[in-house]
Amino acid sequence: MEKIIVDPDNRATFRNNVDYCVGTGRLGLALTEEYLKELEFVQKMIGFSYIRGHGLFSDDVSIYHEYEEDGETKVEYNYTYIDRIFDSYLKLGIRPYLELGFMPGQLASGTQTIFYWKGNTTPPKDYKKWTDMVIALLQHLKKRYGEETVTWPIEVWNEPNLPGFWYKADMEEYFKLFKETFLAIKAYDSRYMVGGPAICGVKDAEWIESFLKFCQKEGIRPDRITRHHYCVEFPERIGHYDYSKLEDSEMRFANLQSTRDIVDSFEEFKNTPIHLTEFSTSYTPKGVIHDTNINAAYLARQLSRLGDVNEAYSYWTFGDVFEEQGVPDSLFHGGFGMVAAGNIPKPSFWTFYFYKQLKVFGSECVHRDDNCVIVKNENGYAGIVWNIGETEIKREYLLGGAEGEYALVTKTVDETCCNPLKVWHDIGEPAYPTTEETQLIKSAAYPAVGSDVIKADNGHVTVTACVKKHGVVYFTLNKRNYTPDRGYDYDKVISFF
Structure with missing residues (x-):
């Protein structure tokens, strides 16, 4: 022994920020009863500060609308659903981490969509209308919820380095989106903290370095660098389900360190906080490993070290109400959530609960x-x-x-x-x-x-x-x-x- x-x-070095943020399926799912029950359970037991999900501007949330009047195209905004969603969040003691995406259908430059719920992943046809929509939303949120909204983190888009999430994974077009959005937000209220490029996996080093060179050239200083972190090899699909082998933990930690090293190699960006706005083992919503005990043990090691080079890390996701590849086929279907339907906590839930208890117990x-x-x-x-x-x-x-x-x-x-x-x-x-x-x-x-x-x-x-x-x-x-x-x-x- x-x-x-x-x-x-x-x-010993140990930065435990386990309860900073957690992920969710598209925001529109927050209009359903089961979703809110699962989130209430997670908040009661763990209590995350922020929640991040896709689809803020997607058509099911219904914010952006164009109409014709006197031969002119005009724009109006509808905040009925987003108010219900954010009201529910604040009631449960959690605040939104604002991921700006996807593109409203009427504002989109193309028809490419992703997921069962068809989030549009093309650039705006008019960047002025895009930034007007973003600023109008921030103004509305500040009016409704007060000055605290300037502390809500903002991230521009999701995984633009993947062609499914951003048309042709066009780097220059994404940089334009980031610049226009960043400058508009800062001009409105410089207190907002805006980050990007929200990349995942493919050509991560190239994208981070190119993004920082672009920001350097344009005189832009992002408040956070954001990226994602998944830990499995390419999955084997059998029927409805994805089977993946876990990657070596040390290799994954080394990959995170490489991002830190790239950021710190730029003098003006040195020590800029890095947020992992998504992390998990498998990156598919039918990854059978999510429901297992090995997932809980692997994540225990991840959580012990994710704070070494990252200010924040957000598990993807809190619950199994999730529809990227359609409505789940079964109770245990490999869903991302730490909680299954019926508020059944998976083993991984307890890993997060234990780390929160560790934080409450003592910081030394x-x-x-x-x-x-x-x-x-x-x-x-x-x-x-x-x-x-x-x-x-x-x-x-x-x-x-x-x-x-x-x-x-x-x-x-x-x-x-x-x-x-x-x-x-x-x-x-x-x-x-x-x-x-x-x-x-x-x-x-x-x-x-x-x-x-x-x-x-x-x-x-x-x-x-x-x-x-x-x-x-x-x-x-x-x-x-x-x-x-x-x-x-x-x-x-x-x-x-």
């Missing part, structure tokens, strides 16, 4: 390695231990600076004790489970809780972590305040009968 001595005076990180992160406060320690491998790992953590008794509480998520996918499979994989089946599956979707009383020995208290294959364990170790009632003897209670 591996033994690790943890010095309470040690300080005393130990971090490839399998764990441990923080402390004045009352004790808390940590997360994960196992991406094939066999159980056993570790002893000797936590220093201890005296007296401590209460150890563990919460375990692994394939044995927190695996709703297995229960669903074992009862026959019902695509549309009944209320009773949903409750049964949900009952298997919560961590196993354990507890113990541990006494300090020679200034250390020892926590033994046994983490099964694809497991994640969260523990807290707090000084024990023992206050028994008169006449109550626990040892006698459990041995008396």
Whole structure:
């Protein structure tokens, strides 16, 4: 068994920004009941600050309208749906991260669309009408929600380096879109924080470097550099589903570092914050890995290090109400969400919940390695231990600076004790489970809780972590305040009968 001595005076680099932002399917889905129930659950349990999704200007949200009057084409805006959507967000304690896209049909220069819901991905036919629409929306939001709206982050478009998301992946045309949008927003109110280029994967280094050279030439200083981060090889499609192999974590972290290095190579852009406005394992909404315990363990390592070179990172997505490739065919369909229909938390949900609890517990990180992160406060320690491998790992953590008794509480998520996918499979994989089946599956979707009383020995208290294959364990170790009632003897209670 591996033994690790943890010095309470040690300080390890660990920037935990797990609750900054989370992703969502297109904004129009926020008009549905199931969507709001899932978001309410996530907010109650974790509490993200911002939410980012596609389709702000798509036709289903219905903001932009052209009409003919006296032989002249005129424009009007309709904020009925976006107000309902954002009202719902603010009621749940979350604010929009404004991704500016896709193109309204009447403003589009072409007919190319993406997804089941046909988001138009062509440039505007008139850039002045585009920027007028953007500024009109910001004015409306400020009037409705107040000055706080200037703190809502803004990102120009989504994945323009992919031809499906931006017509022909035209770099020069995207740079024009960014410039016109950036300058219009800053002219309206310079306090807004505007970022780009929101790229994903393909030619990422080329796009980042070219984007910064363009900004340098034009005298533009983006407030954030935005990009995406996915961690699987190209998937194999079988029936409705995508099967992908995970990429090596170190390779993915190196890719993130390369973006940081490129940004910092420009003197005027050095230390500009980087936002991962989407990240996950698989990049498809039918990626079966999303529903599994291995997803939870892999993400535990990601979350331990994503803050090293990125100011923010937003998981894609909070829930399974999602329609990019059509309405989901089954309960567990490989959806992006950390929560399945019926508010069934997937194993990955608990990874995020544990990291939020770690943030609440204490900000002083005393130990971090490839399998764990441990923080402390004045009352004790808390940590997360994960196992991406094939066999159980056993570790002893000797936590220093201890005296007296401590209460150890563990919460375990692994394939044995927190695996709703297995229960669903074992009862026959019902695509549309009944209320009773949903409750049964949900009952298997919560961590196993354990507890113990541990006494300090020679200034250390020892926590033994046994983490099964694809497991994640969260523990807290707090000084024990023992206050028994008169006449109550626990040892006698459990041995008396």
